[in-house]
Amino acid sequence: MADVPAPDGSDEQAPVGVAVRVRGVTKEFGSGGSLTKALRGVDLDVPYGELLILAGPSGCGKTTLVSIVAGTLEPTAGEVTVLGHDLVAMRRGRKVGFRRDNVGFVFQAYNLLPSLTAAENAAVPLLIAGWRRSLAVEAASAVLDELGLGDRLASLPSELSGGQQQRVAIARSLVHGPRLLVCDEPTSALDAENGRITMELIARIAVQPDRAVIVVTHDARVYSFADRIATMEDGRIDRVAAGPRGE
Amino acid sequence: MLWVAWKMLIGNRVKYLGIVFGVMFAALLIAQQASIFCGLMSLTVSQIRDVEGVDIWVMDRNVQFVDDVKPLSDTELFRVKGVPGVDWAVRFYKGIARARLQEGSYEQMILLGLDDATLVGAPDGVFMGSIAALRTPDAVIMDEAGYRRIWPGEPYRLGRVFEMNDRRAVVVGLTKASRTFQSFPIVYTRYSQAVLFAPPERKVLSFVLANAEPGVACEEVCRRITAQTGLQALTRQQFVWKTIRYYLAKTGIPVNFAITVLLGFIVGTAIAGQTFYLFTVENIRQFGALKAMGTGNGTILLMVLSQALQVGLVGYGVGVGLAALFGYAVARGQSRLSFFMPWQVLVIAAVAVFLIVLLASLLSIRKVLVVDPAIVFRG
Numbered sequence: 173m174a175d176v177p178a179p180d181g182s183d184e185q186a187p188v189g190v191a192v193r194v195r196g197v198t199k200e201f202g203s204g205g206s207l208t209k210a211l212r213g214v215d216l217d218v219p220y221g222e223l224l225i226l227a228g229p230s231g232c233g234k235t236t237l238v239s240i241v242a243g244t245l246e247p248t249a250g251e252v253t254v255l256g257h258d259l260v261a262m263r264r265g266r267k268v269g270f271r272r273d274n275v276g277f278v279f280q281a282y283n284l285l286p287s288l289t290a291a292e293n294a295a296v297p298l299l300i301a302g303w304r305r306s307l308a309v310e311a312a313s314a315v316l317d318e319l320g321l322g323d324r325l326a327s328l329p330s331e332l333s334g335g336q337q338q339r340v341a342i343a344r345s346l347v348h349g350p351r352l353l354v355c356d357e358p359t360s361a362l363d364a365e366n367g368r369i370t371m372e373l374i375a376r377i378a379v380q381p382d383r384a385v386i387v388v389t390h391d392a393r394v395y396s397f398a399d400r401i402a403t404m405e406d407g408r409i410d411r412v413a414a415g416p417r418g419e
Numbered sequence: 420m421l422w423v424a425w426k427m428l429i430g431n432r433v434k435y436l437g438i439v440f441g442v443m444f445a446a447l448l449i450a451q452q453a454s455i456f457c458g459l460m461s462l463t464v465s466q467i468r469d470v471e472g473v474d475i476w477v478m479d480r481n482v483q484f485v486d487d488v489k490p491l492s493d494t495e496l497f498r499v500k501g502v503p504g505v506d507w508a509v510r511f512y513k514g515i516a517r518a519r520l521q522e523g524s525y526e527q528m529i530l531l532g533l534d535d536a537t538l539v540g541a542p543d544g545v546f547m548g549s550i551a552a553l554r555t556p557d558a559v560i561m562d563e564a565g566y567r568r569i570w571p572g573e574p575y576r577l578g579r580v581f582e583m584n585d586r587r588a589v590v591v592g593l594t595k596a597s598r599t600f601q602s603f604p605i606v607y608t609r610y611s612q613a614v615l616f617a618p619p620e621r622k623v624l625s626f627v628l629a630n631a632e633p634g635v636a637c638e639e640v641c642r643r644i645t646a647q648t649g650l651q652a653l654t655r656q657q658f659v660w661k662t663i664r665y666y667l668a669k670t671g672i673p674v675n676f677a678i679t680v681l682l683g684f685i686v687g688t689a690i691a692g693q694t695f696y697l698f699t700v701e702n703i704r705q706f707g708a709l710k711a712m713g714t715g716n717g718t719i720l721l722m723v724l725s726q727a728l729q730v731g732l733v734g735y736g737v738g739v740g741l742a743a744l745f746g747y748a749v750a751r752g753q754s755r756l757s758f759f760m761p762w763q764v765l766v767i768a769a770v771a772v773f774l775i776v777l778l779a780s781l782l783s784i785r786k787v788l789v790v791d792p793a794i795v796f797r798g
Contacts, residue, residue: 235796244711244792265715272713279795283708285423287430299420300714356796388796 190253191352191384192218192241197250198407199236210236211247212407220351221381223374225395225415226388228404234388235356237404241386242275242354243267255351272300276345278374280357282337284329284344290316290336291325294343301348308347315343319373335366342373353378355387359394371397375417420714424722425729427702434701435730437694438779442734443741445687445775449680450742450760450768456676457764458757463666464659465597466513466529466605470540470628474637476658477508477627477644480651484665485658486600488513490622491650498648499627504640508629509534512613516606518569519582526568528583529605532613532625539628542607548577548592553609559583560592565604584616600666602755684771691734692779695727699783703790711792723784731776739768 199211211233218224226234239245240252243259252259255274262270276297284293294312299305313325319339329337338358345353355374359367371387375397378385387394395401398415429435461468467476467485477499479489499508512532517525533540533553541550545560552558561569569581579590583606596605608616614623627650631640637654644652653661667673699706706719746758 239793239796242711244796268710268713268715270713271711275713277708277711277795279708281704281795283704283795285427285430285705287426288423292426296423296709297712299423300709300712300718305422 189219190217191220191222191255192216192386193251193253194237194241195251197237197240197247197252199233199240199245200248209407211240214250214404214407214409216402216409216412218384218386220384221379222399223379223385223387223397223415223417225398225401226386226404227390227392227395227401228410229390232404233407234390234404238354238356238386238388242277242352243271272297273348274351276348276350276353276378278338278341278345278353278355278358280360282329282341282361284337284340286329289326289328290321290332290340290343293329293340294347296344297348312343312347315347316340318377319343333366334362335369338362338366338370339373342370342378346378351383353383353385355385355389357389357391358387359389359391364393367391367393420709420718420722421725423709424725427705427722428698428726428729431698431701434694434698438691438698438730439734439737441687441690441692441694441779442730442772442775443738444690445683446735446738446768446772447741448683448687448738449771450739450764451745452676452679452683453764453767454742454746454758454760455756456672457761458759459600459672460663460666461759462598462600462757464662465599466531467655467659467662469542469597470511471543472539472630473628474631474655475505475629475641475644475652476655477629477648477650477652478625480645480649482651484662485513487665488625490620491624491627492622493624495624495648495650496627499629499644499650499652502640502644502647504632504635504643506630506632507537508627509537509539510610510624511540511626511628512610512617512623513625514613514617514623515603516584516616518565518588518604518606520569526565527601527603528565529599529601529603530583530613530616531605531607532610532617533607534628535609535611538609542594542596544595545592546595547575548590550592552591553607553612555589555591557587557589557612558591558608559588559612560594560607561590562594562596562605564596564598564602565606566590566593568604584618586616588616598755598757680771684775688775688778691730691775692782695730695779696782696786699723699786703786704795706787707790707792707795710790711795716788719787720784723780723787727776727780727783731772734776735769735772738772739765742768 194214194216197211197214201208201210214237228234240247241254291309291313294316295308298308298311316325321339359370371394396416399417400412401415402412403410479491482489496508496510514530516528516530518528520526538550575593577590581588617623631637641652641654746760749756749758
């Protein structure tokens with residue numbers, strides 16, 4: 173990989189090249205008469221510094237593909253290399269640590285813990301990594317402040333709007349500095365305005381030269397934020413086109 | 420992450436209280452019933468425990484428990500005294516006498532006859548009168564229950580006369596005494612007086628009470644007494660356990676209590692288990708999200724176990740506390756219920772609670788360990 177200066181101007185060089193490489197990946201569920209082929213030989217590259225939108229109708233395999241890339245699902249066949257690691261060869265136990273250290277998630281249903289405050293929820297990845305609670309919450313509070321929720325740190329999820337909850341989820345996905353961010357339908361539970369704000373935040377804050385961002389969506393309103401748009405159909409990548417950001 | 424587990428647990432107040440209630444119910448029932456059982460068993464041996472200063476009880480070899488008196492010949496006292504290692508030995512009478520009540524009916528009483536010379540076995544709870552007064556003719560020391568039974572509602576007064584087995588008895592002292600299993604009142608008198616109160620029989624000696632010489636083990640002296648006299652000689656503790664074992668083996672008391680304790684265990688497990696499982700199911704997506712974010716199964720397991728342990732501790736504390744409160748209320752009130760909570764009851768309740776929370780959490784543990792982190796990607 174060629175080196176480029178890190179965005180903060182430090183001597184550490186941000187990686188260049190492909191963050192995610194998928195070759196010939198298939199995924200089958202069930203067996204015999206109930207066999208379902210969710211992926212039928214997918215090839216895909218996602219470079220660092222890119223926001224890739226994975227689009228397509230429901231049931232086309234978007235969620236299955238991103239689950240495999242994130243390391244939460246194993247392919248039936250094919251090669252999956254993420255951040256230089258062969259996920260197919262990686263043991264399940266090591267994948268847990270790999271996700272903890274390298275992957276951030278933004279879920280469709282937020283999946284915030286209802287009894288934790290916004291700051292505590294955002295701190296969860298650091299708590300998983302073994303940080304002391306006070307330090308983890310402090311770090312998470314800084315990220316929430318950057319996302320405009322500095323005055324809602326002590327609020328419970330039930331006291332936040334949908335858009336605010338998703339911003340907490342975004343903070344949670346970024347607090348530990350992951351190099352791969354996976355967003356599964358981040359705007360589908362939001363209205364148009366909050367959806368736009370969410371995608372703006374992801375595009376502005378999440379996309380970094382040393383990070384790849386994959387957004388799974390069937391919401392065409394968010395296509396304008398993409399560097400590239402990969403459209404899936406029936407378990408395959410149908411086409412990959414440059415997005416408005418990448419043009 | 421254990422802190423996260425704790426916050427998840429108490430975040431749902433209703434479910435949390437439901438789980439705690441299940442555990443508390445079981446702990447309360449187990450501790451309370453076990454304590455009532457222990458109280459009952461302590462009643463069966465109260466007469467042994469109340470005879471202070473005696474290490475060895477000698478009796479007919481067929482005696483099975485303290486109320487199973489089989490009279491001995493008076494000469495047995497001297498045979499016991501002649502056994503090497505016996506420091507002293509005295510006679511002791513135990514029987515049932517009928518006292519005539521004011522209204523004309525009768526009340527059965529436990530009559531204890533103490534050695535005339537030494538008065539060994541005298542009660543140590545005399546609060547009115549004196550033990551020495553037993554040396555006067557027809558003298559008896561009566562327990563509070565007996566006095567209230569014969570003279571209900573009247574203030575305590577010494578010198579009162581009543582009939583016992585058609586003979587005159589004079590109350591020269593009042594004492595506090597442990598309740599007996601039969602709940603009969605207790606009357607103390609001299610041995611020579613007791614045999615006059617008792618129905619005429621050829622043999623009247625109930626027990627020989629003895630102590631071992633200093634430096635000689637009681638068990639060894641008991642063995643020697645048995646070998647030399649053919650009588651059954653038991654240490655105080657041995658006689659206590661022999662009596663308890665009799666009641667355990669020959670009555671339905673332990674089975675009844677065991678059934679109640681078992682029901683408490685089952686119901687507690689069912690309530691706690693069901694509610695804990697519902698709590699886990701409600702939070703399954705959160706557990707899935709935690710797994711997706713890199714929480715290993717080992718940590719997830721610890722989280723669930725810590726939740727189970729937390730409710731176990733709270734439920735145990737509240738349940739046992741309520742049981743103790745019940746015992747305190749029983750002790751203070753006029754209830755005839757016996758209640759005794761030794762440390763063994765607390766340990767048994769703790770073990771039961773531990774098993775309950777372990778069983779209650781098993782289903783939940785299985786559920787969260789097999790949850791696929793990929794479920795969080797489905798809407």
